[in-house]
Amino acid sequence: MLGQPVAAERQSIGIFGQWGAFRERxxxxxxxxxxxxxxxxxEGWQPFASISYWPQRRVAAQVHFRMSRQKRQGSAILLRIDDRTFQLAGGGVNAWAPDSRADGEIVRALRMGVGMSIETRSIRGTLVRDYYQLRGAATAIDAAAIDCAQRR
Known part of the structure; x- marks a missing residue:
């Protein structure tokens, strides 16, 4: 339908603790x-953590993070899930796992974890750290995976 906002194409699958699952057409x-x-x-964007499934691209469980501040060039982006640490790739305000193997390791840690933080240095040089609760993450990840599998 012409003139419809993009958000109208997004539908909720469910809300699970601190996490939601959605589908887009x-x-x-x-x-x-x-x-x-x-x-x-x-101001101007919302930070988030997401795990996506793209059935037409054959991509499953791809992690993406939007940080609350723009990353300083050359600064590492560290993801901590309980006692595990992962180094992410990215630039600007976005970060990803460096490859699909790391995606899988991160998602496994998310599924069993309690808390998560992502940190980097901002363009001003200050340490920036965003904190997430993982209650509901495993259920939301499963709901998204099942919904996409059913729509193939």
């Missing part, structure tokens, strides 16, 4: 997503 994808429970609040 174009391009077809399903994802689990959460906002940080603590961290700076930027």
């Amino acid at each position: 174009q391009p077809p994808r399903c994802f689990a997503i959460a906002q940080p429970v603590r961290g700076p609040r930027p």
Whole structure:
């Protein structure tokens, strides 16, 4: 339908604890997503953590993070899930796992974890850390995966 906002194409699959699961039609994808429970609040965008499924691209459980501050060039982006640490790739305000193997390791840790933080240095040089609760993450990830599998 012409003139419809893009958000109208997004449908809720469910809300599970601190996480939600959604589907979009174009391009077809399903994802689990959460906002940080603590961290700076930027103007102009919302920070989030997401795990996406893109059936037409044959991509499953791809992690993506939008940080609350723009990353300083050359600064590492560290993801901590309980006692595990992962180094992410990215730039600007976005971060991803460096490859699909790391996606899988991160999602396994998310599924069993309690808390998560993502940190980097901002363009001003200050340490920026966004905190997430993982209650409901495993269920939201499963709901997104199942919904996309059913729509193939």
